Structures are given as C-alpha cells and as structure tokens.
Amino acid sequence: xxxxxxxxxxxxxxxxxxxxxxxxxxxxxxxxxxxxxxxxxxxxxxxxxxxxxxxxxxxxxxxxxxxxxxxxxxxxxxxxxxxxxxxxxxxxxxxxxxxxxxxxxxxxxxxxxxxxxxxxxxxxxxxxxxxxxxxxxxxxxxxxxxxxxxxxxxxxxxxxxxxxxxxxxxxxxxxxxxxxxxxxxxxxx
Amino acid sequence: xxxxxxxxxxxxxxxxxxxxxxxxxxxxxxxxxxxxxxxxxxxxxxxxxxxxxxxxxxxxxxxxxxxxxxxxxxxxxxxxxxxxxxxxxxxxxxxxxxxxxxxxxxxxxxxxxxxxxxxxxxxxxxxxxxxxxxxxx
Numbered sequence: 001x002x003x004x005x006x007x008x009x010x011x012x013x014x015x016x017x018x019x020x021x022x023x024x025x026x027x028x029x030x031x032x033x034x035x036x037x038x039x040x041x042x043x044x045x046x047x048x049x050x051x052x053x054x055x056x057x058x059x060x061x062x063x064x065x066x067x068x069x070x071x072x073x074x075x076x077x078x079x080x081x082x083x084x085x086x087x088x089x090x091x092x093x094x095x096x097x098x099x100x101x102x103x104x105x106x107x108x109x110x111x112x113x114x115x116x117x118x119x120x121x122x123x124x125x126x127x128x129x130x131x132x133x134x135x136x137x138x139x140x141x142x143x144x145x146x147x148x149x150x151x152x153x154x155x156x157x158x159x160x161x162x163x164x165x166x167x168x169x170x171x172x173x174x175x176x177x178x179x180x181x182x183x184x185x186x187x188x189x
Numbered sequence: 190x191x192x193x194x195x196x197x198x199x200x201x202x203x204x205x206x207x208x209x210x211x212x213x214x215x216x217x218x219x220x221x222x223x224x225x226x227x228x229x230x231x232x233x234x235x236x237x238x239x240x241x242x243x244x245x246x247x248x249x250x251x252x253x254x255x256x257x258x259x260x261x262x263x264x265x266x267x268x269x270x271x272x273x274x275x276x277x278x279x280x281x282x283x284x285x286x287x288x289x290x291x292x293x294x295x296x297x298x299x300x301x302x303x304x305x306x307x308x309x310x311x312x313x314x315x316x317x318x319x320x321x322x323x324x325x326x
Contacts, residue, residue: 020249031239056252127230146231174202177227
C-alpha cells in the first residue's frame with residue numbers, strides 16, 4: 001500500500017489529523033493549479049479550500065486507479081474551470097489566434113544575446129508576465145508539466161483531454177513564450 | 190503549417206527540456222538556449238504569497254465541522270419527520286376510523302402508550318449507536 005493509500009484509509013477511518021496531513025501533502029499542487037487558472041490570489045485561496053472540502057466529502061469515491069494527486073488535481077481543475085465559467089472568463093485562447101495567425105514559433109528570429117539574458121533577472125520576470133498572459137488552460141497545463149512534473153498521461157486525466165491535445169497545447173505555449181521573450185527583448189522578428 | 194518545421198521545433202523544445210533537467214551549460218544552438226530560459230521560467234512557482242501557513246489545519250477543522258453539523262442536521266431532520274409521522278397518525282386516526290366505518294370496516298384501536306414507548310426505545314438505541322460510532326472516529 002502506498003503512502004497516499006494509507007493516508008486515504010486513515011482519513012476515511014477519521015484518524016486524528018489525517019486529513020490535515022493529506023491537505024499539507026497536496027496543497028502546493030492545488031495552489032499552483034488553481035492560482036494559475038484563475039490568477040486572482042483571494043479567489044484562488046477560497047477555491048483551494050473548496051477543493052479540499054470536496055476531496056474530504058468524496059474521498060470514499062477514490063479508487064486508487066490513478067494517483068491521489070491526479071485525482072485531487074481533477075477535482076481542482078473542475079472547480080477552477082467552473083469558477084472561470086461562472087465569471088465568464090475564457091479557458092481557451094480565441095479561435096482566430098489558434099488557427100489563423102502565424103504560429104508563434106515562426107514569428108521569432110534565431111539569435112539574441114543569451115548570456116546577458118540569462119544573467120538578467122528581468123528576463124525571468126518578463127517570462128512570468130508572458131506566462132500570466134497565456135490562456136488559462138495552457139497556463140494550467142504547462143504548470144502541471146513543468147512545475148508539478150506530472151506526466152502527459154496524468155495531465156490528460158486531470159484536464160479530461162486527449163494526450164495529443166495536451167502535447168499540442170504544451171508545444172504552443174512554449175513557442176508563444178519564446179516569441180514573447182524575443183519581442184520583449186526588442187529583437188527583430 | 191509545415192510539418193517538418195513543426196517537428197524540428199518540437200525537437201528543439203525537447204532538447205531544451207532535457208538540457209535544463211540535466212543542468213548542462215548553455216549549448217551552441219541559440220533556439221535551444223531560448224527554450225531553456227522558457228523551461229526555467231515555467232519551473233518557477235507563481236511569484237505571489239501562496240496559502241497561509243495554517244491552511245491545512247484550518248481546512249481540516251472546517252471539513253470536520255461541516256461533517257458534524259451535517260450529521261446533526263440529518264439527525265434533527267429524521268427526528269422531526271418521525272415526530273410529524275407519529276403526530277399525523279395520532280390526529281388522523283379518528284378520521285381514518287370514520288372513513289373505514291363508512292366502508293363497514295373496523296379499524297383496530299392503536300395502543301398509543303406501547304407505540305410511543307417502542308418509538309422512544311428505537312430512537313434511544315439509534316442515538317446510542319450513533320454516539321458510539323462517532324466516538325470511534
């Protein structure tokens with residue numbers, strides 16, 4: 001039995017502080033996901049709490065078919081997605097940008113002063129701003145992949161998308177960020 | 190979109206990701222190096238104060254409180270329904286007796302003290318059972 005399964009059993013048996021341990025173990029994942037999706041700190045804190053309350057209510061439905069973090073991620077994704085829907089905020093980028101515009105990776109040139117850029121703390125800030133400007137779904141997927149180090153299969157399960165679609169979104173997001181990096185640094189495209 | 194270009198770009202992204210994971214020094218390909226910066230930025234957590242330090246304890250308290258309140262409400266509603274059912278039976282018995290009398294049927298008289306005592310016993314046993322189950326948790 002894995003550590004997560006033991007923890008789940010302890011929570012279901014209402015062992016003292018078991019749920020607190022479960023929350024502490026997965027709160028970083030939930031926070032990163034929810035914050036990246038809604039981009040509003042207060043809302044993200046409220047929603048993170050809602051995620052764990054839902055997890056507590058429905059933990060008896062967890063069947064160990066996927067990892068606990070994937071299962072919790074799915075709960076977090078659906079709660080944050082519903083929040084965006086209620087607030088009428090888009091999850092995806094506009095279709096025109098998606099299909100008609102020139103792909104981001106074709107808009108960039110090949111060289112700039114990398115050493116200077118690496119040394120520059122501003123570069124990271126510029127990229128963070130560019131990440132914030134990505135569509136909510138892409139932001140979430142790159143966060144799960146790069147920050148939480150989830151596999152493509154797990155991400156597909158969390159977001160309810162085919163693996164190919166997840167890979168495509170990741171590719172486009174990275175390409176867009178590279179384009180943003182170059183345009184912000186004033187390199188001719 | 191040119192498939193070959195796309196495949197090439199995917200390869201460059203994969204190279205950048207691998208190089209970044211292995212913490213290799215910057216390579217000769219400027220595009221890979223750019224993608225490495227992108228990957229590095231993506232691996233950074235959001236630059237904002239996250240959840241409060243006591244978040245886990247607070248959420249756990251709230252979850253347990255909600256559950257306890259929920260079980261009290263369930264118990265209260267069940268008791269209320271039971272009381273209403275007994276009350277309805279008590280008040281409807283004469284009416285039912287008249288209706289059955291009009292059909293020339295005889296309604297058996299209800300032994301109220303025995304019925305109430307039985308209901309109270311069942312209720313008390315259930316409450317004790319609930320209390321024991323709660324203490325186990």
